[in-house]
Amino acid sequence: MKVIWRLMGFMRPFRSFVPFYILTSVLAIIFGAINFTLLAPLLNILFLEETIQQIPVAPTFSWSFAYFTDLFNYNLSKIIKEEGKMDALYFVCKVLVATVFLSNVFRYLALYIINKIRFKATARLQNVLFENVLSLNVGYFSQERKGDLMSRFSNDAREVESSVYNEFKGLIRAPLTFLVYFFLLVYWSWKLTLFSFLFLPISGGIIALISRKLRKNSDVSQTTLGDILSMLDELLSGVKIVSAFNAQNFILLRFKKLNERYRISKTSYDNKRDIAAPLSEFLGIITIAIILLYGGNMVLTGELPAEIFIAYIAVFSQIIPPIKEGSTLVTNMQRGIISGRRVFEVLDIQTSISDLPNAKELKQFSDKIEIKDLYFSYKISKEEEGIIEKQVLNGINLTINKGEIVALVGMSGGGKSTLADLVARFYDPQQGDILLDNHSLKEWTLHSLRSQMGIVTQEAILFNDTIFNNIAFGIETATQKDVEKAAKIANAHEFIIKTEEGYQTNIGDRGSKLSGGQRQRISIARAVLKNPAILILDEATSALDSESEQLVQEALYKLMEGRTTLVIAHRLSTIQHADKIVVINDGKIIETGTHQNLIEEQGAYSKLVEMQMM
Structure with missing residues (x-):
């Protein structure tokens, strides 16, 4: 129930619509019930042979069901007495058509209102989820599978809409319908x-048993669907590798296993x-x-009029659909509860990187960056040892003065990129x-800190949009001249300008229509347009050919x-002009100096240079 209440909380901003939904639903139900109350007098007209000798006295007004029933019977008796049964039949039919029309008008209005509520609530849920995902620190995305996250955002959010918000109408309509028809039955x-x-609790107990089993199956199927989407994402990203290694059968087998697991659970x-x-x-029909x-x-013993009994049966048959709807609502909501729980698993993640309450705005970087006695580790999972801490940086001390170009070099896995990520505060030490x-x-506030920074990575991160929009990404005021x-x-x-539509050319998914060098130059143009005071270049040329690299x-x-500028370089020829070169090995700084000084020292840097020249 906790999940349901939290999901209903997303409907709270639209609660002003709920009274209108309840009002239109009540009117639709009442006019629908009137149709069945007309059944008894209609049967009397058609099958009762005796004529009315005396018109009943007009009832005294009161806000009661008995008054309106007596008023209708009074007018019907009057018409039969004065104009005959055929005119009375016309009268009943006209009232019947009018009540059916009004019942369906109000029913449509109720559905129109509830659709506005449920789609607005779903959009709000997705907006909040997306906002929370944007606020998560980078480390979260390195641990989670993108496909599963996409499944939670799209499939699970839509499942909430169809299984919870859509069923909200039944949550209100079913009890109201039941109460109105139940009142009629008791009245008769x-x-x-x-x-x-006496027989209805048996049906409720059986449905409750089925609902408990549904929740378990739904959890398995939703999780498996997330695994399938993750696998599809990995396949689309690495389709060349799959083909190059002739791994189609291996991937197909994995997919078939996941798909079979999903099929069985679904x-x-x-x-x-x-x-x-x-x-x-079936249980209703037995009843x-x-x-x-x-x-x-009761009819045979004269305890109940025959026409009332027939109307009673008709109304009782109408009380079964809301009970049936209630049971369907409960079973459908089980899937929505599981999806809601998966959505809240992401929503409840508290980012470890956030602004302090008294954080200040950084107007302009003006002096230096100081790294003092820095240690950093992250958790990794190993089958035999479980979750362990892997130390990445050990006691780093470094000063980068304003205007300096500082290069970080060393063997892979030494902690260079991690140090750059810490400077951009993607993590905290x-x-x-x-x-x-x-x-x-x-x-400093995160927004003002990162406003001072521009990042160009080894992999050019581009979007399926125009060249103009990719360069102007995040800068809404950028003009054509600026770009x-x-x-x-x-x-x-x-x-x-040689492309088909120039700056308005769409570059495809992740820039697939461009070469590696072209994608990287778009990334650099984006950084140029931002005009950052601090620049981080993370192996920006390592994946390029010689011509593109130049x-x-x-x-x-x-x-x-x-x-x-903080440069992480694999090709050492590109950083010889740096004001300071820092050699990092196993998370520690082992050498610092200019290119010439480090070459003369004949240490680790000199060996790295010799290895690349061989």
Whole structure:
């Protein structure tokens, strides 16, 4: 129930619609019930042979069901007496058509209102979920599978809409319908109604048993669907590798196993869900058969008028659908509860990287970056040892002055990229601190801190959009002139104007229509347009061929002019101009100096240079 209440909380901003939904639903139900109250007088007109000798006295007004019933019977008797049965039949039919029309008008209005509520609530749920995902620290995405996250955002959110928000109408309509028809039954015969309802708890107990089993099957199927989407995401990202290694059969086998697991769990869920409705209907028919026996006896003994008994049977048949709807609602909601729980698992994650209550705005970087006694580790999972801590950085001390170009070099896995991520505050260190202008990074707001930084990574992160929008990403005020200026600095303008639609050319998924060098130059143009005070280059040229690397490197040199730059380099020839080269090995700084000084020292850096020259 806790999950349901939390999901209903997303409907709270739209609660002003609920009274209108309740009002229109009540009116639709009342006018629908009137149709059945007309059944008894209609039967009297058609089958009662005796004529009315005297018109009943007009009833005294009161806000009661008995008054309106007596008023209708009074007018009907008057018409029969004065104008005959045929005119009375016309009168009943006209009232019947009017009530059916009004019942359906109000029913449509109720559905119109509830649709507005449920789709608005679903959109709000997805907006909050997306906002929370954007606020999560980078470490979360390295541990979770993207496909599963996508499944929670799309499939689970939509399952909540169809299984919870859509069923909200039944949550209100079913009890209201039941109460209105139950009142009619009690009004006609409380004795028969009491006898009838002795059998309903049996049906409720069976449905509750089915619902408990549904929840387990739903959990398995939703989790498996997330695994399937994760696998599809990995396949689409690595389709070349799959083909190159002839791994199609291996991947196909994995997919078939996951798909079979999903099929079994989904089939089991649907089979259990589908039996609930026919089972409740069957139990309802058994109840009606028993009522026919008991009520028929009341008619034969003169305890209940025949026309009232027939109307009673008709109304009792209408009380079964809301009970059936209630049982279906309970079974359907089990799937929504599981999906809601999966959504809340993401919503409840508290990001470890956030602004302190008294964080300040960083207007402009003006002095230096100081890394003091920095330690950092992260958790990894090993089959034999379980979750263990892996130490990445051990006691790093480094100062980067404004305007300096500092290069980090060393063997892979030494902690270079991790150090750059800590400077951008994608993570917080477990021990030590990073100061920017003599203040801890935590003392600055994340938005103002990252506004001072531009990042170009080894893999150009581009979006399925136009070249213009990719360069102007995050800068809403960028003009065509601004974008073209940035592209020229990044050596990208020449190839851009040769594309089919120039800056308005769509570059495809992840920039698939461009070469590696072109994608990287778009990334550099994006960084140029941002005009950051601090630049982080994470192996920005390592994945390029020689020709592309030369064009990109020229663009990077232009980009670095006058900026404080932290360069992570694999190709050491690209960082010889750096003001300071820092050699990192096993999370520790083992050498620091200029290219020339480190070459003369004949240490670790010199060996790295010799290895690349061989």
